[in-house]
Amino acid sequence: xxxxxxxxxMGELPEAIADGTQNRIMRWLTSANIACGGxxxxxxxxxxxxRQAQACRVAIGAHPGYPDRENFGRLELNLSPQQxxxxxxxxxxxxxxxxxxxxxxxxxxxxxxxxxxxxAKNRDLASAIAAGVARWNKDVILVGLAGSSMLEEFRxxxxxxxxxxxxxxxxxxxxxxxxxxxxDALIDDSLAASVQATRIATQGKVISVDGxxxxxxAQTICIHGDGPHAAEFAERIWQGFRVTGVExxxxxxxxxxxxxx
Numbered sequence: 574x575x576x577x578x579x580x581x582x583m584g585e586l587p588e589a590i591a592d593g594t595q596n597r598i599m600r601w602l603t604s605a606n607i608a609c610g611g612x613x614x615x616x617x618x619x620x621x622x623x624r625q626a627q628a629c630r631v632a633i634g635a636h637p638g639y640p641d642r643e644n645f646g647r648l649e650l651n652l653s654p655q656q657x658x659x660x661x662x663x664x665x666x667x668x669x670x671x672x673x674x675x676x677x678x679x680x681x682x683x684x685x686x687x688x689x690x691x692x693a694k695n696r697d698l699a700s701a702i703a704a705g706v707a708r709w710n711k712d713v714i715l716v717g718l719a720g721s722s723m724l725e726e727f728r729x730x731x732x733x734x735x736x737x738x739x740x741x742x743x744x745x746x747x748x749x750x751x752x753x754x755x756x757d758a759l760i761d762d763s764l765a766a767s768v769q770a771t772r773i774a775t776q777g778k779v780i781s782v783d784g785x786x787x788x789x790x791a792q793t794i795c796i797h798g799d800g801p802h803a804a805e806f807a808e809r810i811w812q813g814f815r816v817t818g819v820e821x822x823x824x825x826x827x828x829x830x831x832x833x834x
Contacts, residue, residue: 575817577774578793579810580737582622582636582685584622585613585799587644596802600805603696603823604719604793606683608717609668611660612638612646617669626677631822632823633677634716637705640684645799646686646787649754654701657688661705669709680825681735688722688788690750692723699723703730716830719791720748733828738772738779740810741800744784745766746781748789757782763805767813770794774819794826 581598589595599605605626608614614636626633638646640660652660665682672679684692684702692698703715703726711731717723719736728732743751743759751758760766772778774820775784796806814821 575819576822576827576830577791577814577819578603578604578735578806579814579821580634580683580795580824581803581807582606582608582683582795583626583798584608584636585604585763587618589798590618590625590750591622593830595798596625596629597804598798598807599625599631601804602629602631602683603821604632604634604705606634606636606681606795607668608638608685609634609764611664612642613684616667616671619668620786621677623672623675625676627675632680633672633827634681634683634714635665635668635679636683636685637661637702639688641696642678645677646688649687649691654697654704655697657701658705659707660709661702664757665706665709669693679713680709680823681714681716683737685729686725693718693721693749696722696726700730703727703732707731710734714824716752716793716824719789733832735793735828736791737793738773738789740766740773740794740796744779744781744787744789745826746783746785746787749788751782759800760802761802763802764808766796767807767809770810771813771817771819774814775817792831793824
């Protein structure tokens with residue numbers, strides 16, 4: 574049976590917590606990446622999101638990004654590797670402090686936005702992210718773009734690395750994500766997102782923007798929690814998995830099974 578983790582970036586929109594949207598998304602997930610004060614999030618949203626994840630039995634991860642709330646961490650910043658390491662350490666530590674308070678455990682770390690996209694191509698940035706996490710804890714899974722060099726750097730740093738694909742983003746023919754500067758970078762139809770997620774899970778492929786098949790082998794698939802129809806996307810993807818026999822399983826269990834542990 575095919576197994577896949579379904580993750581979502583959470584704790585980024587206080588209004589989604591308040592109006593119940595985030596909780597509706599959470600019920601379909603196996604992992605939640607929680608914004609921890611860089612691009613978004615504060616102590617209140619972190620705690621609320623962790624508690625929602627606990628109630629839904631969803632594994633939690635840290636989602637550090639560039640400390641640039643004005644641009645939601647989606648603008649490339651020219652930070653040194655040391656600055657990146659420092660902010661990643663600070664953000665993950667902040668989430669961990671709250672997690673410990675409520676009896677939760679962080680099991681993975683996934684960079685956000687521009688930091689993620691740059692690190693997918695820049696080994697020095699990927700190494701800096703790993704160094705920041707290592708200052709906090711090396712016994713976690715680092716998540717990065719499937720097929721990218723950042724996964725290699727995470728492994729070199731001594732981490733378990735999980736390859737991630739996206740249900741709601743379009744791909745270039747080289748397997749990279751289509752830049753958000755293009756109007757078609759995002760998939761805005763829940764059926765199309767479900768089809769892409771199912772194709773990734775069952776075939777290890779996506780259809781790129783030029784119509785070609787691209788290999789995308791992943792252990793986890795992401796949807797973005799800040800999208801206007803994220804809850805609908807999450808439910809539709811789960812339905813697609815159920816119909817095609819894909820089992821949702823937490824990332825930690827998938828990684829353990831892959832290693833024979």
